[in-house]
Amino acid sequence: MANFATLDELKARLDWTLDADEERIATSALEDASDLAVYYVGRDWPDAASAPRLVRTLVLKACKRFMDNPSGYTQSRAGDETLGWNDSQGENAGTVYFTDDERKLLTEIGGRKPGLVSAQVSAWNSVRRPVSAGLVPVDKPGEKPFPMFGSDGEPW
Template sequence: MDELKGRLDWELDEDELRIATGALDDASDLAATYGREWPEGTVPRLVRTLVLKAAARYMRNPNGYTQSRAGDETLAWSDAHGRDAGSVYFTREEIRLLEDLAGRKRGISSVIVSAWGTKPRRGAGGYVPVDYSGDGFPLFGDEMSPW
C-alpha cells in the first residue's frame, strides 16, 4: 500500500484506502491470471511494478473517463478498453510482459498426431508408397522414426 501511495499525488482518505486495497487485490489477481502464481517473496520486480501501475491508473481515474468538461457537464468514455473501462486492467503490452515473465510463449508449434491405439510399423523407415513399382518416397523418414 505504501508503494501505491507513493505513486499517487494526493493523500488517501479512509474510503480511498479501502478502494486502493481492492484495486491492489484485483490487479494482483489479474497478474496471476495472465502470468502465474508466484510464491511469496519470489515475485519478479516487474510484476510488482505492473500491479502498482494498474492500481494507480484505476485510482487516478476510477470511472474510466477520457474527457471531462465542467462547463458543459460533458463526460466521455473510450471504447478502447471495452468492458475494462472503469475497472482495474492491464494494457495489451502489460499482458504480454506478464505472459513472458511467467514463461508463457505465444506462437506456433508442431504436435505429433496419431490415432488412439496405433503403433508405428517396424521397418517402414518413413517411406510412403508411390504409384510406380520400386522404393517408397521418403517422408520425414529415417530408420529410427517411421513417421
C-alpha cells in the same frame, strides 16, 4: 495469495495524499490487480517477495491507472460539466485492468508464449519405417525399395 504490492508503494506513485476512503479503494485495487496478475501468469507465489519484480511493477501500473481515473472517463470539461466515456476501454472502463502489452508480459512470465506449435501425429500402434528419400517402400521382406525417379547415384 499475497498482494504483489503494498499500499505505501502505490502511494509513492500517486501525485496526491490519499484520504481514508481512497485508501480503502486503493487497497481493493491492489487485491484485484494481484488476482488478475495470478490469472494471467498462470501460477501463484507463496509471498510477494518470491514473485518477479516485473509482476509488482505491472500491478502498481494498473492500480495507478485506476486511481488516476477510477470512473474511466475519456473526456471531461469544467464548463457545462460534460463527462464522457467511449468504447476504447470497453468493459475495462472504471476497473483495474492490464493493457494488452501488460497481459502479454504476464503470460510470458508464466512461461506461456503465444504462437504456433508443430506436433508430430501418428496412428495408434503404428510403426514408423525409415525410408530413404526418393525410394518407394516395398512390403515384401528382403526386397529392395525401388526408386521413384531417376538419379545419378542409382540409375533405373
